[in-house]
Amino acid sequence: MTRADDVAAFVARCAAGDFPPDVLHQARRCLVDLIGVAAAGSRTELSRVISDHAATHFAAGRNMESAPLLFRADHRTSPSGSALANGMTIDSFDAHDGHPLTKGHAGCGIFPALFALAAAEEPEMAFARFLGLLVAGYEIAIRAGISLHATAPDYHTSGAWVAVGAAALGGHVLGLDAGPFRHALGIAEYHGPRSQMMRCIDHPTMLKDGSGWGAMAGVSAAYLARDGFTGAPAITLEDETTAEIWSDLGERWRMMEQYFKPYPVCRWAQPAVEAVLQAVARSGRPPAGIDSIRIFSFHEATRLAARRPQSTEEAQYSLPFPVAAAALRGRIGLAEVSDAACRDNEILALADRIILVDDPVFSAEFPAERWARAEVTFSDKTVANSDAVRARGDAVEPLSDEEILAKFRALMADSGHGKLADGLEAFVWRPVSGARVRDFVSLFSP
Numbered sequence: 001m002t003r004a005d006d007v008a009a010f011v012a013r014c015a016a017g018d019f020p021p022d023v024l025h026q027a028r029r030c031l032v033d034l035i036g037v038a039a040a041g042s043r044t045e046l047s048r049v050i051s052d053h054a055a056t057h058f059a060a061g062r063n064m065e066s067a068p069l070l071f072r073a074d075h076r077t078s079p080s081g082s083a084l085a086n087g088m089t090i091d092s093f094d095a096h097d098g099h100p101l102t103k104g105h106a107g108c109g110i111f112p113a114l115f116a117l118a119a120a121e122e123p124e125m126a127f128a129r130f131l132g133l134l135v136a137g138y139e140i141a142i143r144a145g146i147s148l149h150a151t152a153p154d155y156h157t158s159g160a161w162v163a164v165g166a167a168a169l170g171g172h173v174l175g176l177d178a179g180p181f182r183h184a185l186g187i188a189e190y191h192g193p194r195s196q197m198m199r200c201i202d203h204p205t206m207l208k209d210g211s212g213w214g215a216m217a218g219v220s221a222a223y224l225a226r227d228g229f230t231g232a233p234a235i236t237l238e239d240e241t242t243a244e245i246w247s248d249l250g251e252r253w254r255m256m257e258q259y260f261k262p263y264p265v266c267r268w269a270q271p272a273v274e275a276v277l278q279a280v281a282r283s284g285r286p287p288a289g290i291d292s293i294r295i296f297s298f299h300e301a302t303r304l305a306a307r308r309p310q311s312t313e314e315a316q317y318s319l320p321f322p323v324a325a326a327a328l329r330g331r332i333g334l335a336e337v338s339d340a341a342c343r344d345n346e347i348l349a350l351a352d353r354i355i356l357v358d359d360p361v362f363s364a365e366f367p368a369e370r371w372a373r374a375e376v377t378f379s380d381k382t383v384a385n386s387d388a389v390r391a392r393g394d395a396v397e398p399l400s401d402e403e404i405l406a407k408f409r410a411l412m413a414d415s416g417h418g419k420l421a422d423g424l425e426a427f428v429w430r431p432v433s434g435a436r437v438r439d440f441v442s443l444f445s446p
Contacts, residue, residue: 003238003246004182007140010250014136015129023253027131027402030097030138032428033049033170033260034090034111035070036408039091040264040334040413042071043202044312046206054081058190060120067116071417073445079116083166083219086112087212093334094208094316095411099257100394103155103197103367107258109162109215110137110169116219117173118437127427127435133169135255141165144189144252147236147245155197159214163192164234166218171225179232180225184350187221187231201303204317244245252329253403259394260404262352263332268301268370269319270391273326275374283384285377286329291379292353295323298362298370307351309342324350327376334414405429421446 052071060066067082069075069403070089077085088276090096090108098105114133118125144161149398167188171181193213200207221231236242263273272295280287297319304319315321315337324347325336335341342348362371374386393399399407405425412421423443427435 008181011136014132027135030107032408034107036411037096037406038070038090039417040411041089044092045413047089051085054085060310065099065120067120079120080216080220082116083113084212084216087215091208091211091285095261097258097260099142104158106138106141113166123438125437127431130373137165137169138255140168147242156165157195157197157210159193159210162214163188163218166215167221170222182232183230184222184225188218189234191217204314257395258401265316274389275372275386276323276327279344279376279384279386289378292377294355294375296357296359298366299358300357320354322350391441
């Protein structure tokens, strides 16, 4: 028996629904949140480009069922292409859930991989089983992420380790035996995009967090292993230095440690947004009177230093820009990180007057916790301070079900998909007996 065998057994256990009720509820929370983010992401230029690319260059071949793209009824691709495009679509709008110790996002790649595999290979799959497999994918991907950070010297994007979780799901859906299943994990780990996260932080582009590429690598790995391609072992899974990380699989549910984002910007910028909103509210002053803002946060957050973003990607990977937008508009939503917002002279002028301070106390708490404090100075030299605040929505201070659903509805409406919201929400939140993946897929089309 290898650790890969343990993983295969765990996936089968989750597919059968053998996990606690609170984990099932968390899976629903994650899924409805991801759907809302995908809806918003479908309106980005990134999503348009990658969806057209997948439809052209990742078409389903002979004797292969195609898979749909989320919110794009006119596009169908191979399962690998679907995982790629849908993963990048979710990643294009930085409001999806994540895990603090992975410094990244499992669901952004796991949901698209499972959606593609189930839609193409097993459309009659019971939706209850789909949710169980979603749980398994999260649990495996999160541990693969923690393992990679523990064994690699540089900071890789989520796609690097999401690929392993996606391959495990692919191995199960395709019914791989023990040998090919183990090879699928190894192929995914080897070909998963070990892309440099800090490069994308310093130079934001459409590359984002590598999640779509990781989902594609994982799905492709499963098909390759089925066809006889070899690639075992997956070191982050089988090396003894990571044994402790995998020892509690099926006992400790890492999915319960997920955070949910209130705002569509990098998680590192979230506490700064919380802090400035608190400081401005405490002041009782109109935001037009703000002269300057000082943000005290951890080192990595201060690297999000772009003040005049030229695109939504740069706006989402900035700290000064969303802080300025939040201070002036009192919120951060789809409109506040749009390309149009990047041309708002009032926001840009305030972003230029934001000072970022690397706070050693907050830096020492990262990555387990993310903290910030805001000091807002008005034109008459009065100062409003916030408390030291952490990023809201983590497991210590979670978003309520009502907040998750309100965020989902707002994103569906803001993206023009509001008429699909009721059906998707009801299907995920209160699935009926006999619900199938085929029924789920149909809800993404007008």
